[in-house]
C-alpha cells in the first residue's frame with residue numbers, strides 16, 4: 001500500500017452461526033468479494049470485513065436444543081463460515097466475531113456515547129419478540145394463525161410475549177434526522193425500490209427501541225448494570241466500527257477506514273442497517289456509512305430454501321459440482337444485484353456452456369492455438385488496423401469505464417453483460433475475418449487479426465479477475481501477463497507487445513458435460 005491510495009472499507013452482514021452456511025450466505029460474500037477485488041485492482045487501499053454474529057437469544061436457544069453452550073455452538077459454526085470463505089476464495093482482511101474481545105470494548109463504547117448524548121433510558125418493555133428475527137414486532141403487525149400461535153405478519157416467524165425491565169434507545173427522536181439523511185443522500189440505500197420501503201417505514205413514525213435484555217446473559221454486558229446484556233443488534237451493528245479500531249477514534253485505521261464505503265446486506269435486514277444503524281451513529285456523534293447496498297434473496301428453482309423442504313444447498317457441494325469461478329460468475333451475471341434470484345441446474349449449466357466455455361473459453365483456445373502453431377508461440381505482429389480491428393479494440397477499450405461505473409453501484413450483472421457483449425462481437429469478428437483462411441492467403445493479415453483478438457482477451461482477462469480470480473489468472477497467464485502490476489487496471493490501456501513469448505495454451509473453461517442436459 002502506498003500513502004496516496006484512497007481507502008475503501010466494505011463489509012458483509014455478519015452471519016448468525018446458529019447453523020451452517022447456505023448458498024444465500026455464499027452469494028452475499030461472493031458479491032462483496034468481487035467488489036473488494038475490483039477496488040484493489042483499481043488501486044484502492046481496501047479493507048474488507050466479514051464474520052459472525054454470535055450473541056442473542058437465537059444462538060442461546062439453538063445451543064440449548066443441541067445440549068451445548070452457546071460459545072461451543074458459535075465456535076463450531078463460526079469455523080464452518082470461515083471454511084466456507086476459504087472454499088469460495090474470499091479475500092477478506094478480517095473475519096470478525098462478536099465474541100472477539102476488542103468487539104466488547106467497541107460495543108460498550110458506542111453504548112456509553114449514546115447514553116451520554118441522553119438517548120438511553122431505563123423503562124419496562126412489554127411486547128412481542130421474534131427470536132428467529134431477533135426483532136420486536138408491534139402488536140398490529142402480528143396475528144394468531146390456525147395453529148393458535150401468534151406470528152409476525154411480515155416475516156412469518158413466531159413471536160412470544162416478552163415483559164422485562166429494559167433500556168430504551170430514543171429512536172423516535174431520530175425520525176426527522178433520518179428523513180433528512182435520506183433526502184440529502186438519496187443513494188444512502190440502494191437499490192431505490194428496496195430503499196423506498198425503508199423510507200416509507202420511517203415516514204409512518206418510529207417508536208423507541210428496547211436495547212437490552214435481562215432474562216439471559218449471552219451477550220455484551222451493559223456498561224454499569226450487570227443485570228442487562230445488550231440487544232443483539234446493538235452489538236452486531238457495532239462490529240463495523242470494531243474493525244476500524246473504534247473506540248480509538250484517533251487511531252490511524254479508524255481515521256482511514258471509517259465511515260464505511262459500502263455495507264452489503266440482504267433485504268430482510270434493511271431496516272436495521274438503514275434506520276437503527278444511522279440513528280445509533282448520529283447519537284454517538286460518529287460519521288455515517290456512505291451506502292447500504294441491499295441484495296435480494298436466492299431461491300432454489302424459484303422455491304424458498306428451507307430445511308423442511310430439504311432444498312438447502314451447501315456452498316461446498318455447489319462448488320464441487322460446477323467449479324468455483326463458474327458459481328461466482330453465475331450468481332453475479334444471472335441475478336441483477338438487488339433483485340431476488342433463482343438458480344437451477346439448467347440455468348447454471350446454460351451459462352457455463354454458452355458464456356464461459358463458448359464465448360470466452362473457445363475464443364481463447366482457438367486464437368491461442370493458432371498463435372502457437374503459426375506465430376512461433378509469440379504475440380503476433382500487427383499490421384495497420386482496419387476499421388473492423390479498430391472498432392473491436394475501441395469496444396474493448398471502453399469496458400474499463402463501463403465496469404467502473406457499474407461496480408460503483410454494485411451492478412455486477414451490467415458489467416458482465418457489457419464484457420460478454422464485447423466477447424460476442426469479438427467472436428463474430430473472428431468468424432468474419434477467418435484467420436484460418438488468411439493463414440493460406442495473407443499471413444500478415446492473419447497476424448493482425450490474431451493480435452487484435454488476443455488484445456481483447458487481455459482486456460477481458462483483466463476485468464473478469466474480480467469475479468473469476470482463478471480462471472482470469474490462467475487466461476492472463478497464457479497471454480504472457482505476469483502476476484502483479486501487469487494485471488492491474490493501470491495497465492488496462494497498454495497493449496500486448498508484439499514478439500513477446502507466450503506460454504503453451506491451456507484450456508480455460510471446458511464444456512460442462514451432463515447427461516441430463
Ligand code: ME8
Nearest residue numbers: 013014015016024053236237265266267296297298
Ligand atoms: O441477519 N439469499 O444473519 P443471517 C440471499 N446476524 N441472502 C440471504 C439468504 C438468501 N436465501 N438468507 C440469508 C443476520 N441471507 C444478522 C446480520 S449484520 C450486523 C447482522 C443474507 O445469518 C441475509 O440477508 O440471518 C444477511 O445479509 C446475511 O445473509 C446473514 O444472514
